[in-house]
Amino acid sequence: MLKREVKAILFDMDGTLANSLMAWYFTYNDSLKEFGFKKISNGEFVKRFGNPIEKDIKDKFIGKTVIEVKSAFNRNFSKRLKLVKLMPGAELTLKELRKRNIKLALITGSTRKITSGILKKFNLKKYFGCILGMEDVKRRKPAPDMVLKACRLLKVKPQNAIIVGDTMNDITAGKRAKCVTVGYKIKGDYIIEKLKDILRIN
Numbered sequence: 001m002l003k004r005e006v007k008a009i010l011f012d013m014d015g016t017l018a019n020s021l022m023a024w025y026f027t028y029n030d031s032l033k034e035f036g037f038k039k040i041s042n043g044e045f046v047k048r049f050g051n052p053i054e055k056d057i058k059d060k061f062i063g064k065t066v067i068e069v070k071s072a073f074n075r076n077f078s079k080r081l082k083l084v085k086l087m088p089g090a091e092l093t094l095k096e097l098r099k100r101n102i103k104l105a106l107i108t109g110s111t112r113k114i115t116s117g118i119l120k121k122f123n124l125k126k127y128f129g130c131i132l133g134m135e136d137v138k139r140r141k142p143a144p145d146m147v148l149k150a151c152r153l154l155k156v157k158p159q160n161a162i163i164v165g166d167t168m169n170d171i172t173a174g175k176r177a178k179c180v181t182v183g184y185k186i187k188g189d190y191i192i193e194k195l196k197d198i199l200r201i202n
Contacts, residue, residue: 004159004160004180005160006102006160006161006162006180007102007103007154007156007157007160007161008102008103008104008105008150008151008154008156008160008161008162009097009102009103009104009105009161009162009163009164009198010104010105010106010107010147010150010151010161010162010163010164010174010179011104011105011106011107011163011164011165012107012108012163012164012165012166012167012170012184013106013108013110013115013118014049014050014108014109014110015049015050015165015166015167015184016087016164016165016166016170016184016195017086017087017090017094017106017124017195018084018085018086018087018090018118018122019084019085019086019087020083020084020118021046021049022080022083023077023080023081023083023084024045024049024077024080025042025045026076026080026083027073027076027077027079027080028040028045028048028056028073029045030072030076030079030080031061031069031072031073031076032060032061034072034076035061035064035068035072037060037061037062040060048060049167050109050141050166050167050169050170051109051169052109052134052140052141052142052169053066053069053070053073053109053134053140054066054140056069057069070111070134070135073111073114074111074113074114077113077114077117078113078117081117081118081121084118084121086122087195088194088195089194089195089196090122090124090195091122091124091127092196093195093196093198093199094124094127095127096196096199097127097198097199098127103129103130103154103156104127104128104129104130105128105129105130105131105132105150105153105154106119106128106130106131106132107132107141107146107147107150107163108132108133108134109133109134109140109141109169110133110134111133111134111135112133112134112135112136114133115131115133119131129153129154130150130153130154132146132149132150132153136149137149141169141170141172141173142168142169142170142172142173142176143173143176144173144174144176144177146173147161147163147173147174147176147177147179148177151177151179158177158178158179159178159179161177161179161180162179162180162181162182162198162201163177163179163180163181163182164182164184164192164195164198165181165182165183165184165188166183166184166185166186167186168186170183171183171186171187171188174188182198182201
């Protein structure tokens with residue numbers, strides 16, 4: 001049990017609420033091919049999954065701009081949306097948290113267009129008081145900017161918020177913002193193996 005009052009929970013999307021790994025794997029390689037770059041293996045992609053777009057540009061999309069890569073991701077992800085699956089227990093967890101009057105935010109490194117497509121597919125937008133994508137901050141996770149902006153929009157102090165994510169970028173962003181961090185199958189202040197386990201922490 002937490003020693004502080006929880007007023008808000010901030011969720012990552014890809015790998016946390018939505019299993020979009022394969023959709024992103026094909027999107028990433030489709031985009032590399034589009035620009036004439038060499039494709040990468042699934043194993044290499046898994047290691048990169050969750051990185052901010054600037055790191056992808058530095059390492060793989062060399063010489064391209066954020067706008068160019070973002071546009072390619074948007075185009076190619078729309079063809080792969082059917083591969084995205086909802087994580088087990090995701091909607092049940094969101095629904096129960098709303099019943100408890102916990103404010104919810106979605107904070108993702110994905111673009112607004114991709115985020116909107118996933119939320120529409122699973123009818124999840126209604127659960128969130130705040131939705132932030134990569135265009136909404138200058139510095140993306142692991143910087144704390146997105147976490148802090150979500151807290152401001154929800155009108156809660158970071159100390160009264162939990163961030164739930166599946167990468168160290170999520171956890172680092174949460175720690176830098178002074179939130180409680182919950183790792184989905186990774187190390188944070190707390191670790192959960194199933195999304196519904198968050199209901200026991202609060």
